[in-house]
Amino acid sequence: MNPAAFYPSATDYLRFLPELILTIGGVLLLVLEALTGDHKDKTALGYAAVAVVLGAMFAVPVALANPGASFNGMIVSDGFAAFFRMVTLLVGLFTLLCSTSYLSREKANSGEFYLLVLFSLAGQGIMAASNELIMVFLGLEIASISSYVLAGFLRDDKRGSESALKYFLLGSFATAFLLYGVSWIYGVTGVTNLTAIRAALAAGTSAPSMVVAAAALMLIGLAFKVSAAPFQVWAPDVYQGAPAPVSGFLSAGPKAAAFAVFLRIFQTSFDSLAPRYEPVLWILALGTMFIGNFSALWQSNVKRMLAYSSIAHAGYVLVAVTTNSNVGTAAAMFYLAAYALMNYGAFAAITHLAGRGEAHVTIDDLKGLAAKQPVLAGLFTVCLLSLTGVPLTAGFFGKFYIFKAAIDNHLYWLSALGLLNSAIAAYYYLRLLAAMYMHEPQTTDHPEPIPGGIQLTLWVSAAGILALGVFPGLVLDYANRFATFVK
Amino acid sequence: MNLLAILLLLPLLGFALALLLPAALTRRFVLGFSLLIFAVSLLLIGTTTQSPAGMTWVTDTAWIDTPAIRFHIGVDGASLWLVILSAFLIPLAAFISQRTIVHRQKEFYAYLLLLEFGLIGVFCSLDLFLYYVFWEVVLVPMYFLIGIWGGERRIYAATKFFVYTMAGSMLMLVAILYIYTKAGTFDLPAILLHMEAGKVAFTQAEELALFLAFFLAFAVKVPIFPLHTWLPDAYAEAPTAATFLMAAVMSKMGTYSLLRFNLTLFPRASHDCAPWIVTLAVIGIVYGALVALVQPNMKRLVAYSSISHLGFVVLGLFSGNQFGLDGAVYQMLCHAISTGALFILIGYLQERQQSLAIADFGGLATPAPHLATVFLIATLASIGLPLLNNFVGEFLILQGAAQANIWWAAFAALGVVLSACYMLWFYQRTFFGESRGATPDLRPAEWLAVTPLLVLMLWMGIFTQTWLPGISASNKVLLERPASKIALQVAK
Secondary structure: OOHHHHOOOOHHHHHHHHHHHHHHHHHHHHHHHOOOOOOOOOHHHHHHHHHHHHHHHHHHHHHHOEEEOOOOOOEEHHHHHHHHHHHHHHHHHHHHHHHHHHHHHOOOOOOHHHHHHOOOOOOOHHHHHOOOOHHHHHHHHHHHHHHHHHOOOOOOOHHHHHHHHHHHHHHHHHHHHHHHHHHHHHHHOOOOOOHHHHHHHHHHHOOOHHHHHHHHHHHHHHHOOOOOOOOHHHHHHHHHHHHHHHHHHHHHHHHHHHHHHHHHHHHHHHHHHHHHHHHHHHHHHHHHHHHHHHHHHHHOOOHHHHHHHHHHHHHHHHHHHHHHHHHHHHHHHHHHHHHHHHHHHHHHHHHHOOHHHEEEEEHHHHHHHHOHHHHHHHHHHHHHHHHHHOOOHHHHHHHHHHHHHHHOOOHHHHHHHHHHHHHHHHHHHHHHHHHHHHHHOOOOOOOOOOOOHHHHHHHHHHHHHHHHHHHHHHHHHHHHHHOOOOO | OHHHHHHHHHHHHHHHHHHHOOHHHHHHHHHHHHHHHHHHHHHHHHHHHHHOOEEEEEEEEEEEOOOOEEEEEEEEEEHHHHHHHHHHHHHHHHHOOOOOOHHHHOHHHHHHHHHHHHHHEEEEEEEEHHHHHHHHOOOHHHHHHHHHOOOOOHHHHHHHHHHHHHHHHHHHHHHHHHHHHHHOEEEEEHHHHHHHHHOOOOOOHHHHHHHHHHHHHHHHHHOOOOOOOOHHHHHHHHHHHHHHHHHHHHHHHHHHHHHHHHHHHHHHHHHHHHHHHHHHHHHHHHHHHHHHOOOOOOHHHHHHHHHHHHHHHHHHHHHHOHHHHHHHHHHHHHHHHHHHHHHHHHHHHHHOOOOOEEEOOOOOOOOOOHHHHHHHHHHHHHHHOOOOOHHHHHHHHHHHHHHOHHHHHHHHHHHHHHHHHHHHHHHHHHOOOOOOOOOOOOOOHHHHHEEEEEEEEHHHHHHHHHHHHHHHHHHHHHHHHHHHHHOOOOOO
């Protein structure tokens, strides 16, 4: 390799700007945290982290304005990457907004929380933009390791510790699968760059069975990360045990990033294997929807129910992935953006309602909410209706577009079964609505005021859900334009 | 801006305003605002009745670019009256709830306007996607109306209603998407043009599958036997206003959609399936009547009678001739008025005795003669006495059915006989016999609510010329489309 080309150019840094800002911001926060010493209230650091995320959000268009591969093709800045960077950053922003009050309430307000969120976001950004299996692995590890710590951030909470441990063990296991797959691919083709792998596979010199085995290993690793059945068992325990704002973060952010990687690898590198993996994805998608929805039916803990629901929603996105088409990719992108809004909105409501020590997270605790706090109930309802898939919400259009892509690609049975699934799902979302609106309050205690950060999150997500439900073009046009990968 | 588009968007605006207004004002605001909407809806009549055969008041603008979804609405002779019916019944529902809905008034009245938005949308959408949106939007306010203000088992009934209907409509969504992949558009008139020009053609198997997917959704909504099991629960548990609206307008969403989509888009499959569907309809007619006969609960009694009457509408639709279709559309309106009136009156009875069991009533005619008279008129209208509205609709339907197959008419006529049995027996047990003490007669406000319905019963029974020509003209267009002409010639 020409040594001159080895040194990155200024444009390379621009293409990597969001992650740079996040990393530098995170390190600065680390130093600040140490400098502020034992000072009790670290909320200011939370606001600093919000500023860093906003900065990274402004850097995303800058990166997009300089499209192309950088750092010798390790990172690629394209519309697809920008989209997922934006989605994960939005989820990160919500998380920070909801965490400041949460951590004060739980008396765990230390600055590490905020910088872990920033590092995790940096990892997710790298995943979204990586064009290289090694970078995929690096991004995944940065994102995951920070998330493991976040899941167990409340050290004294038993469930939190269990959650973190499970997440760590199973997550590492999944990463090992992925890494094993990467090493096979490298062994077979001699390259790790996604486009180069594609070229190598097209040349047809490598043993097909080994390539399939490698793809299967990577599929398992990624299926773990997006919590697709039968690799979903960790998700309910982890989401239930983790602090509520972190559960929201984990179920929306890293999942979106993992889907970005999923789409990019399978449509760029393994495109030629599509006929082979399509039936596998078909079963995976259907199983994920069924297991998620049917398990959610029986839950009485809202966090656990939302965990199962997030598995089911991963199933819907997998339907879009199964189509292996540009329309499908655009549908998945739209859905993940919609999902980030509606799911985080729901978790934001739970974060507030759970109360100190997250003592109130069952459906019974929601009873009579509409009478006590009508605005909170209304915003929560918008999120739940969107998760159900009622028209004029983003969730409906997302589902509609996914199944449209599926029918375009002749997946009739998968569409019919998937849509019937969403009717089943209506049942458990309705249970929450029924509790909020149709039961009398169980306690008469005065509701606590909603912290500003959570209010902001709820309003932004509800407004986003309705805006995307009525004018999906706002995001869909963008998704359609950038759903094609550089091949 | 187009008047119909304004009419469609007004309820949504009203809903938003109702949420923002202070709670004390909502009731009066919604009542006034829905009357305003009704007044606006009446302005549609002139233009549409002049050319009822085609679509009038059409608005057709792009809504979403990819996939191409249009905001395409319009009314013809058949849908005009259903739009006006919706606009007419919402203020009535608001009015009759004044005394019964005491807690959480603000939400209640706001939901009524959201419901109106969905209902009007369903009846005037000409784009399949747009139509589906409204179809589902209707579910949400009705779910809350049943679940919050309903009876003891309200949550069960509301959930059953929502999940049942949603599951039914999912396959319709698949069918809509399939049509899109074939035709490249969701626009109903455009699809019909493509089909006529031969650019879009479905094989027999495809057409049958699509037909059934649509049919399932509508059959749940109507409901057609054996998909009716959600109805008695929902009707019986819902508050009076919601039962009234479900029976009067929401069931018409199903029958209207059968006409607008199944018969129009899939004439061949409609013809092939007609014997089976008519069989179900006739079973529904007789079954509904027989169950109504033994109901101890008056709300459930009228709910089952509704299943029976709606069987007539389906029978008319699938007779596939002018009489049948005209009768079906006419009966949709008649059933709305007469069954709506019955549910309102039952609400009044419930208010007086705090019970719905027929056994708790008796001899009401003595203390409450006005109530008894009004109830009798509604009962007779429901039975189908000549000069009252249902007679015209059922007569036309039976004539159409007889033209198609005399046996269909013979069995369906059994339903008319049975309806006289269960309604008169119900009336006798409630109003005659020993009086059980003082019961207040109709109050002025109650008179005000039922009078327009009584007037309509007579008007629709005597001056059919007000309504039928427009309905006939739009049905004629459907029957004379080349595809229907061949397919809908039902074998004698």
